[in-house]
Amino acid sequence: MVFVNLNYFLKITTLLFSIGIMGLVLNRKNILIAIMSIELLLLSVNLNFIIFSVYLDDVVGQLFVLFVLTIAATESGIGLAILTSFYKLRNSIEFKLIKINNLKI
Amino acid sequence: MYLLLVFFPLIGSCVAGLFGRYLGFYGASLITTSCLFLSLLISIFAFYEVALTGCFVYIKLSTWISSEVLNVDWGFMFDSLTVLMCCVVTFISSLVHLYSTEYMSHDPHLPRFMSYLSLFTFFMLILVTADNFLQMFVGWEGVGLCSYLLINFWFIRIQANKAAIKAMIINRIGDFSLLIGILLIFVYYKAIDYATVASLTPFLQSFKVTFLNMEFDLLVLIGVFLFLGAVGKSAQLGLHTWLPDAMEGPTPVSALIHAATMVTAGVFLLARSSFIYEYANVVLCFITILGSLTAFCASTIGLLQNDLKRVIAYSTCSQLGYMVFACGLSNYSAGVFHLSNHAFFKALLFLSAGSIIHAVNDEQDMRKMGGLKKLIPFSYVMVVIGSLALIGFPYLTGFYSKDLILELSYGKYSYFGYFSYYLGTLGAFFTAFYSTRLLCLTFLSIPAGHRTVIGFAKDQLNNITIVLGILAIPSIFIGFYSKDLIVGLGTDFFKTSIYTPLNNVNSFDAEFVVWFYKSLPVNLSILGVISAFFLYTYFFRFLFLLKTSFLGKKIYNFFNRKWFFDKIYNELFGQFFFKFGYSVSYKFVDRGIFEILGPTGLTMFFSKIASNIHKMQSGYLYHFTFSILISITSLLVIRKMWLLFNYSIDYKIFILFFIGFFFLINLKENK
Numbered sequence A: 001m002v003f004v005n006l007n008y009f010l011k012i013t014t015l016l017f018s019i020g021i022m023g024l025v026l027n028r029k030n031i032l033i034a035i036m037s038i039e040l041l042l043l044s045v046n047l048n049f050i051i052f053s054v055y056l057d058d059v060v061g062q063l064f065v066l067f068v069l070t071i072a073a074t075e076s077g078i079g080l081a082i083l084t085s086f087y088k089l090r091n092s093i094e095f096k097l098i099k100i101n102n103l104k105i
Numbered sequence B: 001m002y003l004l005l006v007f008f009p010l011i012g013s014c015v016a017g018l019f020g021r022y023l024g025f026y027g028a029s030l031i032t033t034s035c036l037f038l039s040l041l042i043s044i045f046a047f048y049e050v051a052l053t054g055c056f057v058y059i060k061l062s063t064w065i066s067s068e069v070l071n072v073d074w075g076f077m078f079d080s081l082t083v084l085m086c087c088v089v090t091f092i093s094s095l096v097h098l099y100s101t102e103y104m105s106h107d108p109h110l111p112r113f114m115s116y117l118s119l120f121t122f123f124m125l126i127l128v129t130a131d132n133f134l135q136m137f138v139g140w141e142g143v144g145l146c147s148y149l150l151i152n153f154w155f156i157r158i159q160a161n162k163a164a165i166k167a168m169i170i171n172r173i174g175d176f177s178l179l180i181g182i183l184l185i186f187v188y189y190k191a192i193d194y195a196t197v198a199s200l201t202p203f204l205q206s207f208k209v210t211f212l213n214m215e216f217d218l219l220v221l222i223g224v225f226l227f228l229g230a231v232g233k234s235a236q237l238g239l240h241t242w243l244p245d246a247m248e249g250p251t252p253v254s255a256l257i258h259a260a261t262m263v264t265a266g267v268f269l270l271a272r273s274s275f276i277y278e279y280a281n282v283v284l285c286f287i288t289i290l291g292s293l294t295a296f297c298a299s300t301i302g303l304l305q306n307d308l309k310r311v312i313a314y315s316t317c318s319q320l321g322y323m324v325f326a327c328g329l330s331n332y333s334a335g336v337f338h339l340s341n342h343a344f345f346k347a348l349l350f351l352s353a354g355s356i357i358h359a360v361n362d363e364q365d366m367r368k369m370g371g372l373k374k375l376i377p378f379s380y381v382m383v384v385i386g387s388l389a390l391i392g393f394p395y396l397t398g399f400y401s402k403d404l405i406l407e408l409s410y411g412k413y414s415y416f417g418y419f420s421y422y423l424g425t426l427g428a429f430f431t432a433f434y435s436t437r438l439l440c441l442t443f444l445s446i447p448a449g450h451r452t453v454i455g456f457a458k459d460q461l462n463n464i465t466i467v468l469g470i471l472a473i474p475s476i477f478i479g480f481y482s483k484d485l486i487v488g489l490g491t492d493f494f495k496t497s498i499y500t501p502l503n504n505v506n507s508f509d510a511e512f513v514v515w516f517y518k519s520l521p522v523n524l525s526i527l528g529v530i531s532a533f534f535l536y537t538y539f540f541r542f543l544f545l546l547k548t549s550f551l552g553k554k555i556y557n558f559f560n561r562k563w564f565f566d567k568i569y570n571e572l573f574g575q576f577f578f579k580f581g582y583s584v585s586y587k588f589v590d591r592g593i594f595e596i597l598g599p600t601g602l603t604m605f606f607s608k609i610a611s612n613i614h615k616m617q618s619g620y621l622y623h624f625t626f627s628i629l630i631s632i633t634s635l636l637v638i639r640k641m642w643l644l645f646n647y648s649i650d651y652k653i654f655i656l657f658f659i660g661f662f663f664l665i666n667l668k669e670n671k
Helices: A007-028 A030-057 A060-090 B002-050 B080-103 B109-129 B133-153 B157-187 B195-206 B216-233 B242-248 B249-258 B264-272 B281-303 B310-326 B330-358 B377-391 B397-410 B415-444 B451-455 B463-487 B509-513 B515-538 B540-548 B549-562 B560-598 B599-616 B621-646 B654-668
Strands: B056-065 B070-078 B208-211 B214-217
Touching: A007 A030, A007 B451, A007 B540, A007 B621, A030 B463, B002 B056, B002 B080, B002 B216, B002 B397, B056 B133, B070 B080, B070 B133, B080 B109, B080 B249, B080 B264, B080 B330, B080 B463, B109 B133, B133 B157, B133 B216, B133 B242, B133 B249, B133 B264, B133 B654, B157 B195, B157 B242, B157 B463, B157 B540, B195 B216, B195 B377, B195 B560, B208 B216, B216 B264, B216 B281, B242 B249, B242 B310, B242 B463, B249 B310, B249 B330, B264 B310, B264 B330, B264 B560, B281 B310, B281 B549, B281 B560, B281 B599, B310 B330, B310 B397, B310 B415, B330 B397, B330 B463, B377 B415, B377 B463, B377 B515, B377 B549, B397 B415, B397 B463, B397 B509, B397 B515, B540 B549, B560 B599
Parallel strands: none
Antiparallel strands: B056 B070, B208 B214
16 A cells, blocks of 8 residues: 555545635535535545555544544534525525625725 | 114114104104214214224124134124225215105105115124124125015015015025135135134135035135125126116115115125135136126116116116226225215215106106206206216216226236226216216206196205205215325225235326326216217207117117016026926926825825725625635745745746736726
């Protein structure tokens, strides 16, 4: 395992991470997709942690993964809750409706 | 007592100026005039004690400035030159005071007028009695200030305002260079009182200084700057344009300022700094040239002026030229002698001009007078006496000083001497011509004024005629009686107050000038009188034809418009500086560059930047995420670039990136 090229895995995680970011930035419609992209980001980070944990033969990375997993679960839970309450209010889950207009100076 | 001489006029001025409302017209005139007369009596005594018995007086009042090397006292020095000036100034001034009580008696601001007159005399006395250059400068500026106040006395007249401002500003040009001269003296002598400066001058004879990156002789430099100060005050060619315009003031003011006091300050300064000029021969040549040119030009301008007072003003200008070139030829005593004589007959001329103007209902144009000989015979006689004295008619005052100056200038036997002699002699011819022209146009020709005006012209026995009568006496006799005292052969009247080294003295040579050249000025003057008399009495039609011919018109315009000096000054300098002041220094610099770099530009710039930055916050969530992405990416890129190209790329390129970034923001704005 150690002799497998590390770059191969890192490339995969980086690709996943950038797909997540692109989903976050380019997505203009759906809040759900945004939450999913965030999940993707966190997953790619987790994967990274695990890869390095194994590569460096250190358990702390996996420990972090567990923490991050819980945080990701709560985050998506809260996010979905916000989504539902938002849907109740606006009858839609479009991003364009959350324009922060109150920031007028 | 010597201090009272100086301070009596100030007391009179303060009393009349501050309490004139309570004193009334009569009280104010009485107090100022009597103060001046007391001052006159003291100065006559001072003349006796200082000049005749030869004991100079020096009074140190108090210390004015005492700072390291600079030590200036309020000191009053009475030597022959000073007391001579004191006598002239107080005599003319007290007579002018007396004259004004009548002449200005119907003016509602008489106390103010008398106050200004006295203040003027006070400053003139400060000027002549000072023992250092700085105190003299106090008087110099004070005289300028008072001339402003007096010329502007009728302050509701726009012409008077303009003339006063002109006088003030043109004088200020001279004052500025005088100040530079005084500063130069202080820098290199470390003292500015006359005594120290005079005793140190021989040691600095070939001392070189760097001024404006050029090397000059120190004494030449100082001499030129002091002389330029005198040019402004004494109305020499170049800065003379204020003098004729200053005729806008009341006539007694003209008599005081432009005959006896203010304009003589320049000549006084030349005589007072003789110890500097005698070591700077280059400056002396310059003075001679400028003085003789003034004498000539002013007399030619005087030929064709139509304003009664302007003719006399130009004759003042011309006579000042004589004094100045006399000083330039190292004959300071002759210059001062002419100064004192000139004060008497010029005051007489001005005051009798005032009397004429008074008689013809304030008409100043000579073409609208004529035929006044029978109506105001007293003024006629006075003008004749004054004119003959001015012309230099034999045995009158002017003859003894003016012809002496011309004689001395020929007797110099140098190019500059001949130059000034010929110009001065021609000037004497013109002087005679225009004086006679004035007489003819005013008194002898056929009446040309309104019948209602001319009919009421008459002489009355009042202060005006008394003053004229008093002034006529010195105008006739003073030259004869004081000639031997002041400029006689071998007199030591001025003792140490005027310094002339023996190799520059030429009064002995002048005695042996060829008879032809000695008598030429007088002959030419008499020729001028006769020709003007005949031309303006019998050949009026011929003159008219001459004037209306093509060439005649050109010449007439040229002289009547004062050699176009005013035109040239206004168009070349006045317009230029006004335009420069408005479009460059005001619109371009003050309201342009400074505003853009200062308050307006900065607020515009920052509000623009702020609005651009504000626009980046559109409020959409995906925009925020995008900007987070961009900024993290660019930071990483910069860091990576830094790591990769650390040695091959100059970090200065990032400055370019930043600048480019700002332009990008503006580019977005413009779209």
